[in-house]
Amino acid sequence: MQAVRPTPTAFSPAVAWSANLQRLVSAAVSELHTNGVRFVELRSSVLYLAAIQECSVPEALHRLITCISQATKLYAMQWGLVLTVTRGDYSSVHLAALLSAYDALGRPKNIVGIDLAGDEHIPYPIELPSLFRKAKDDFGLGITIHAGETGRSENVRAAVELFGADRIGHGTVAGSDPWLTELLAKRDICVEVCPISNRLTGAVPPEKAHPLCDFYEHGVPFVICSDNPAIHERGLNEDHATALAEGLPTHVLHEQYTHTKRYSFIKDIS
Numbered sequence: 413m414q415a416v417r418p419t420p421t422a423f424s425p426a427v428a429w430s431a432n433l434q435r436l437v438s439a440a441v442s443e444l445h446t447n448g449v450r451f452v453e454l455r456s457s458v459l460y461l462a463a464i465q466e467c468s469v470p471e472a473l474h475r476l477i478t479c480i481s482q483a484t485k486l487y488a489m490q491w492g493l494v495l496t497v498t499r500g501d502y503s504s505v506h507l508a509a510l511l512s513a514y515d516a517l518g519r520p521k522n523i524v525g526i527d528l529a530g531d532e533h534i535p536y537p538i539e540l541p542s543l544f545r546k547a548k549d550d551f552g553l554g555i556t557i558h559a560g561e562t563g564r565s566e567n568v569r570a571a572v573e574l575f576g577a578d579r580i581g582h583g584t585v586a587g588s589d590p591w592l593t594e595l596l597a598k599r600d601i602c603v604e605v606c607p608i609s610n611r612l613t614g615a616v617p618p619e620k621a622h623p624l625c626d627f628y629e630h631g632v633p634f635v636i637c638s639d640n641p642a643i644h645e646r647g648l649n650e651d652h653a654t655a656l657a658e659g660l661p662t663h664v665l666h667e668q669y670t671h672t673k674r675y676s677f678i679k680d681i682s
Contacts, residue, residue, distance in 0.1 A: 429465040434479045440642065441483035447638075447648040451490035451673075451681050454480065455527055458495055458513070459506055470513040477520055492524035492678040494556065499530035504537045511547055524677035525554035528575070532562050541574035554578045554677035556604065560585035560592075561615045568592050572601060579604055579675060582639075584615045586632070587623020597631040602675040607654040608646045609639035622658040635672045636665070 444452055462472035477493065484491045495510045497503050507526070514523055526547055528536075548555050557571035561582035568586050571577040572595060583603040586592040596603065605624045610616040616623070627634045636655050638648040652665055673681050 430475055430479075433461070433465075433475060434482065437476075437479040438483045441480070441487065441489065443641065443647055445487045445489065449489065449648060450669075451492075451676065451678055452484075453492045453494055453524065453677060455494045455496050455529075457498065458510060468513075469509050470516045473510075473513045474517060477517075477522060480522070490678060490681055491522060492676070493522055494525040494527045494554075494677070495523065496527045496529050499528060499532070499534040499536050501537065503528070503540050504543055507540070507543055507547070511551070514551070519551065523553070524679075525556055525578075527556045527558070527581070528571075529558040529581070532559065532564050532567050541570070541576075545576045548576060556581055556677075559583060561610075561613075565589050565592055569595070572596070572599060577601060578677070582606060582610065582615060584610055584623050587626035593626065593630040593632050596627075596633075600633060603627055603632060603634040604637045605634045605655070606637050606639035606651065607658055608644055608651050611654075612644060624655060625659045628660065628664055633671070633675060635675055636668055 440454075456476060458469060458473045458476060461476060462469045465472055465475070467475075480491055480493065495514070497507045497510065510526070514520070526544060528540075528544070544555055547553055555575055555577050556579040557567075557575050557577045558581035559567040559571040559577075560580065561584055563585050565585045568580060568583055569592065571580055579602045580586070580596070581604045583596070583605075586596060586603065595601075605627070607622060607624065610622065611618075624634060626632075636648070636651050638646070638651050641647055652668070656662065656665060
C-alpha cells in the first residue's frame with residue numbers, strides 16, 4: 413500500500429488554532445443555548461488571540477467572527493461582539509489596533525461595543541477616555557467599563573463622566589455609595605451584575621449583602637450576566653438562581669429579558 417503524505421496545510425498552526433477556536437466557541441454557544449439564551453453579547457481580547465495565534469489583529473478578529481457566526485447559526489441566536497482593552501500603559505495603542513482592525517474588515521455589524529477591563533489599580537494613559545468617546549461618536553459603538561468591582565468608587569465616576577460609559581461592568585461598590593447610585597439612576601446607566609462571580613472573586617464579601625437589591629430599590633438599571641462561565645463552571649440560569657437567593661424579587665427576574673433587550677448594544681433584537 414502506498415503511503416500518502418499529508419499536505420502541509422493539514423498541520424499548519426493557523427488551521428490548528430482555527431479548529432481549536434471553533435471548538436471553544438461552539439462549546440460556549442451550546443452552553444448558552446442550554447440556558448435558553450436567545451441573544452448574547454460576547455467579549456473577547458482579540459489582541460490576545462492574535463498573539464497566541466501569531467497572526468495580525470484583523471486576521472484574528474475575522475477568525476473569531478467566523479467562528480461565532482457558524483456556532484450561533486445552528487441555534488438562530490443573535491449575537492454581538494464587544495472588543496476588550498486591558499488597563500495599562502499601552503491601552504491607547506491597543507484600542508487603536510482594535511479599531512483599525514474593525515475598520516479594515518468593513519466595520520462588521522456584529523461588533524457592537526468596546527470594553528475596558530483588567531486590574532482597576534493599574535493606571536491608563538490620560539488620553540484613553542477621550543479615545544473611547546471618539547470611538548463611540550465615530551463608529552456608534554457602545555461603551556462598557558469594568559469599574560467598582562474592587563471597591564474603587566472613583567473608577568465608576570470616571571467611567572461615567574470621562575469615558576461616557578453606557579454600562580458598568582460589576583459596579584458593586586456603587587450599591588453602598590448613595591452618590592453613585594443616584595448618578596447611575598439619573599443617567600440611566602445599566603450595571604452588568606454578575607452574582608456568582610462577585611461572590612467567588614470576593615468583590616462582595618460573604619458577610620455583606622449583594623448590592624443588586626440596592627440597585628433595584630434605588631432605580632439603578634441592571635441586567636444579570638454570567639461572568640467567565642467556563643472558568644466558574646456556572647451558567648446564566650445559575651446566576652439567575654443566585655440573584656433570587658440574594659433577595660431579588662421574582663417579578664424583577666421575570667422582567668430581565670425585556671430589560672436586557674433595552675440595554676443591549678445589539679440593534680433590532682427580535
